[in-house]
Amino acid sequence: FLRNVFSFDRVRDKQQDKGIEIYRRNLQATAAKALQITFPTVTQQIGERMMSAIAGMMLTKQPPHKGDWAEWGGGLPNFLTSLPELEEYPFVSESALLDLALHHGERAINQHFDEQSIYLLTEYDLDEIYIDLNRAVQFFTCKYPVIELRNLNSDDQLANERLQAKFSAEDFKQNVLVFRPHLKAEVKEINRVELE
8 A cells, every 4th residue: 555655556447546546645735845854944945835746746856754744854965966956056956055054953852961970081082082072963065155144135125235245256165064053043144263
């Protein structure tokens, strides 16, 4: 049954195919909504209709492997780079990276720094010690101003002009830090001085 629903191929029995089509439409709608929730910036950039079409394509190429829809869609940033319709909009896949990082940051388990663990450095060789990085923190570099694109407000003329200037700049790079200081994922641009 599930194979028939996920295959999107017609079955021989027309009555059975009609019944399965109801499940397929529900699956498609659920997948589209899941992507819209996880990737709000991308949805705003390409529209709900295009996001729904992409959800359908992803269902056949990268079907969910878990029951939690919030864990599906991690392959969207790479998937977007393969779509000819978005070749003129390469910033969309980088916006998807930021949306995904914020989504993972929101869902990551709470981790706190154990100050007593610093004493392990005096008791063990460095080869025996590891660092467990906070899973709510992610850092990456983008070719486009994804933070500004996420916060885009069409009424703010000055912000729009700054965004346009960043798009026009040669060799533009934005260092993006996603972190969760108080149970809410946040994003910050890391400038060159902070990076060094």
